[in-house]
Amino acid sequence: GAVVSQHPSWVICKSGTSVKIECRSLDFQATTMFWYRQFPKQSLMLMATSNEGSKATYEQGVEKDKFLINHASLTLSTLTVTSAHPEDSSFYICSAGSSGRIGAFFGQGTRLTVV
Amino acid sequence: EDQVTQSPEALRLQEGESSSLNCSYTVSGLRGLFWYRQDPGKGPEFLFTLYSAGEEKEKERLKATLTKKESFLHITAPKPEDSATYLCAVKRGGGADGLTFGKGTHLIIQP
Numbered sequence: 001g002a003v004v005s006q007h008p009s010w011v012i013c014k015s016g017t018s019v020k021i022e023c024r025s026l027d028f029q030a031t032t033m034f035w036y037r038q039f040p041k042q043s044l045m046l047m048a049t050s051n052e053g054s055k056a057t058y059e060q061g062v063e064k065d066k067f068l069i070n071h072a073s074l075t076l077s078t079l080t081v082t083s084a085h086p087e088d089s090s091f092y093i094c095s096a097g098s099s100g101r102i103g104a105f106f107g108q109g110t111r112l113t114v115v
Numbered sequence: 116e117d118q119v120t121q122s123p124e125a126l127r128l129q130e131g132e133s134s135s136l137n138c139s140y141t142v143s144g145l146r147g148l149f150w151y152r153q154d155p156g157k158g159p160e161f162l163f164t165l166y167s168a169g170e171e172k173e174k175e176r177l178k179a180t181l182t183k184k185e186s187f188l189h190i191t192a193p194k195p196e197d198s199a200t201y202l203c204a205v206k207r208g209g210g211a212d213g214l215t216f217g218k219g220t221h222l223i224i225q226p
Contacts, residue, residue, distance in 0.1 A: 006158070032212060034212075034214075036216075041218070042218060043216040043217055043218045044159070044202070044214075044216040045216075046207075046214065046215075059213075091156075093159070097212065102206065103147065103149050103204070103206065103214055104164075106151075106158035106159045106160075108158045109156065109157060109158040
């Protein structure tokens, strides 16, 4: 099956700094990337959807200036958490998809802790 | 608004004791119901996609079924390695491609 590689697996950063998370589709061209966030004992919540070469579409309540998403190629999307605060601490998960292949491939997740 | 509700929240079984997990959903025009396994600190691992009422899919000790309002994940003779959180999700209504997830069922299989 297709592999989606997410990096880093975990990161600790100081409040006010920015953190970048990478999501790579290793063996297929991902025309669409999804970014989810999961708080402890909660469901995965969709943050944004990005199509290659286009601006991301953000879900209601997600600050687009805080969570910067770049999807410049068919194999790489990045999520940058800018000016991170402790309330941004969460588990961030990407999902790569293409036509007819939505929902099958998720990254390993990134545990972000802001101190 | 799309909604996915999973029950029970947690389930503890003895090895070999079969059971079922429930996923009730509300979505405008179902375009796919997904089941995943999630281990602690990991991303979801895809298990099944179901598209229409009456559809069934099997993989080893797992079988997923779908009706117009809910889906079941049946676990037959489970083993300790089946312990995980099982997530249900639906493709969102209105043509969007993202998924709406339930909170999951935390399954523990005791030897």
